[in-house]
Amino acid sequence: MHASPISSLSLALIIIMTTLLSPSLSERCNPNDKKVLLNIKKALNNPYILSSWNPDNDCCGWYCVDCDSTTNRINSLTIFAGDLPGQIPDAVGDLPYLETLMFHKLTNLTGPIQPSIAKLKHLKFLRISWTNISGSVPDFISQLSNLTFLDLAFNSLSGSIPSSLSKLQNLGALHLDRNKLTGPIPDSFGKFKGQVPDLYLSHNQLSGKIPDSLGNMDFNAIDLSRNKLEGDASFLFGSNKIAYNLDLSRNMLEFNLSKIVFPKSLTSLDLNHNKLFGSIPEEMTSLSLQLFNVSYNRLCGKIPVGGSLQSFDYSTYFHNQCLCGAPLQSCK
Secondary structure, three states, X not given: OOOOHHHHHHHHHHHHHHHXXXXXXXXXXXXXXXXXXXXXXXXXXXXXXXXXXXXXXXXXXXXXXXXXXXXXXXXXXXXXXXXXXXXXXXHHHHOOOOOEEEEEEEOOEEOOOOHHHXXXXXXXXXXXXXXXXXXXXXXXXXXXXXXXXXXXXXXXXXXXXXXXXXXXXXXXXXXXXXXXXEEOOOHHHHOOOOOOOEEEXXXXXXXXXXXXXXXXOOOOEEEOOOOEEEEOOHHHOOOOOOOOEEEOOOXXXXXXXXXXXXXXXXXXXXXXXXXXXXXXXXXXXXXXXXXXXXXXXXXXXXXXXXXXXXXXXXXXXXXXOEEEOOOOOOOO
């Protein structure tokens, strides 16, 4: 028996009306997450960059957010390159399934890193960079045990670096560069458990000696440039290391370069503007260096011939005590 055209039409109308009246039936977005996102938008004074955050639409389709394909919970909030005056909203801590949180290139974003972020136990990727946030690097970040990437670079953060960050066992990279951080590098940074992160602490006002403990770690990349570090850094080198990038430039470091044994993996080495003495070791000719700078030190002797050492121009070597040989003037 066939349904009459009228009853088919009535059924279609009922389905359409039900869908219109209950958008939640067709909506993926979790209602709690949606409510939190709308609170975040309100706290940021409804910025243009979040204009797609319309309560009538499914929040899984909104700009700057992603939903997990299985659970439909918000797992990513990435706001970048917009005019966003104000502070990071406290409500970001109420998105319990966040794995990625990013506030990037938002020069009008101010205030501290919100303590509510400590609640985000699933967080793997945290980037708050190129903003005007201030205050300290919070100790509570060490509680985010799933973090694999932490970037707080290009901000106005001040105070000392919390030693507790070494508890982050899964961290692959730590960016605290280009802030106003002071005090020493924590000794605990030579005791990372689990993965050894790439370490970027440049363009701060860090002082004192580099902790000897860092010599126990096998860092792929270390950038400690443009600080006020002093003393010996020779323990960062060694034939058994796997480092490819070491930048210690523009500090007050003082050690004998001729006694250094370099990692074979090294492709980038910048030591300019320090107080290095001794000569350039012959074994440097066996390195495949793409970037090299020892200018503005106290080095002496003949620049070894071979490898890539003559591929760099005189500015790599100038302003030393008595270095000579190509590309500088020949030795007398």
